[in-house]
Amino acid sequence: MNQNETSHNDSQIEDAIRKIARGTDAIISVEELRAKLKKSSATKIPLRVKLGLDPTAPDIHLGFAVVLQKLRIFQDLGHHAHLIIGDFTAQIGDPTGKSKTRPQLTREQVEANAKTYQEQLVQILDAEKTTVHFNGDWLGKMSFADVIRLSSQYTVAQTLEREDFSQRLESGKPIGLHEILYPLCQGQDSVAIRADVELGGSDQRFNNLVGRELQRAAGQEPQVVILMPLLVGTDGVQKMSKSLGNYIGINEAPAEMFGKVMSIPDEATNGYFTLCTSLEETEIASLLAGHPMDAKKRLAREIVAIYHGADASREAQESFEKQFSRGETPDEMPEVAVGENVNITEILRLAFGISGGEAKRMIGQNAVSLDGQKIEDAAAPLNWSDGAILKMGKRKWARLKTK
Numbered sequence: 001m002n003q004n005e006t007s008h009n010d011s012q013i014e015d016a017i018r019k020i021a022r023g024t025d026a027i028i029s030v031e032e033l034r035a036k037l038k039k040s041s042a043t044k045i046p047l048r049v050k051l052g053l054d055p056t057a058p059d060i061h062l063g064f065a066v067v068l069q070k071l072r073i074f075q076d077l078g079h080h081a082h083l084i085i086g087d088f089t090a091q092i093g094d095p096t097g098k099s100k101t102r103p104q105l106t107r108e109q110v111e112a113n114a115k116t117y118q119e120q121l122v123q124i125l126d127a128e129k130t131t132v133h134f135n136g137d138w139l140g141k142m143s144f145a146d147v148i149r150l151s152s153q154y155t156v157a158q159t160l161e162r163e164d165f166s167q168r169l170e171s172g173k174p175i176g177l178h179e180i181l182y183p184l185c186q187g188q189d190s191v192a193i194r195a196d197v198e199l200g201g202s203d204q205r206f207n208n209l210v211g212r213e214l215q216r217a218a219g220q221e222p223q224v225v226i227l228m229p230l231l232v233g234t235d236g237v238q239k240m241s242k243s244l245g246n247y248i249g250i251n252e253a254p255a256e257m258f259g260k261v262m263s264i265p266d267e268a269t270n271g272y273f274t275l276c277t278s279l280e281e282t283e284i285a286s287l288l289a290g291h292p293m294d295a296k297k298r299l300a301r302e303i304v305a306i307y308h309g310a311d312a313s314r315e316a317q318e319s320f321e322k323q324f325s326r327g328e329t330p331d332e333m334p335e336v337a338v339g340e341n342v343n344i345t346e347i348l349r350l351a352f353g354i355s356g357g358e359a360k361r362m363i364g365q366n367a368v369s370l371d372g373q374k375i376e377d378a379a380a381p382l383n384w385s386d387g388a389i390l391k392m393g394k395r396k397w398a399r400l401k402t403k
Helices: 003-021 030-043 062-076 107-121 144-151 163-170 177-193 202-217 254-262 266-276 281-289 292-308 310-325 344-352 356-364
Strands: 026-028 048-053 080-085 130-134 197-201 224-228 335-338 368-370 389-392 396-402
Touching: 003 030, 003 062, 026 030, 026 202, 030 224, 048 062, 048 177, 062 080, 062 197, 062 224, 062 266, 080 107, 080 177, 107 130, 130 177, 144 177, 177 202, 197 202, 202 224, 254 292, 254 310, 266 281, 266 292, 281 292, 292 310, 335 344, 344 356, 344 368, 344 389, 344 396, 356 368
Parallel strands: 048 080, 048 197, 080 130, 197 224, 335 396
Antiparallel strands: 026 224, 368 389, 389 396
8 A cells, every 4th residue: 555545544544533433422442443443444344333222112212313323424434233132131120120111021022122123223224234133142041150250350349440339339238249240241242242342322331341351351352432422301401211201202203303302401402413413513513603593493403304304304394483483273283082071181191192190280380271271270171162272382282073
């Protein structure tokens, strides 16, 4: 390779690093990533980029899509994604025994969730450059002697570097041995597939670094760890989560997605631009320097276009502006058949799928109206005619029909 070719290749690698590094919380380490990219370029062998998936929650929202979009960048650069579905650990259950969101699952449930995952993943990832693994294929075959040997490769002192473990130990709360083994299971996944890079959220730092140590012990070159910030939910405070109800699903209707993005606090806009779109930093800065509403509309348009296309994005913006900027009622809304003598709490439950308690809370906040009239008392009798318009909050509408 002559000097010009070497210079061009180095330039390509630095450009790749710039794309990969955009919006990351940490890369451990950039020097190792550069070396791996150079080796891949020289040998024409794609990097094996690993991402672990929780099979108990298959629906993908924008928070999870952050790391998937980063994985897609690797694919666009010519590398291969290796998705690890944790069927082995899912069949054991949550290690803390406290979480209700990670129950024990059967193999059939895991496979059903995995199928849903794969159907949604193709909206972001290149299917031709994606391989799906189940870690039960190697963890489930380990003997007790294998587990002892694996445990010998990591020390108690290293384990207690995990913040939640050290805090529980200091406060006198118990730590189960099976909890200590969980990071080893995740690290062994990296050994099993010989991962070059592992992606994850910033809350996975400890577990991903365990993989580096186990790879060294196995005589492998340690993986580069790339950590992404956790996207805040629509409340602008807590991590985006389905259980908290502050999420935006990638399969939600364009108008609903657009409206949810418009509802995020202004101070969260920058993070959403960086983590959920591919706009350049200079353009983001220019947008944020203007009117907050204009910036947020551009953000919503960009996000909807990624998952539904440019036409749907434009239509979603027009619908939003019709409803909220001009205060008009949407042309299309779900119809709900309601019988006689049904109270407003039950109607809200039927129309919007919420609980009775949530319905009463919305009424208490003056967030419910019927044909433009606020409903202030959940127990008050209702007078409405066929075709009446029910509204809850800023984005929920329904047309009532008599049974």
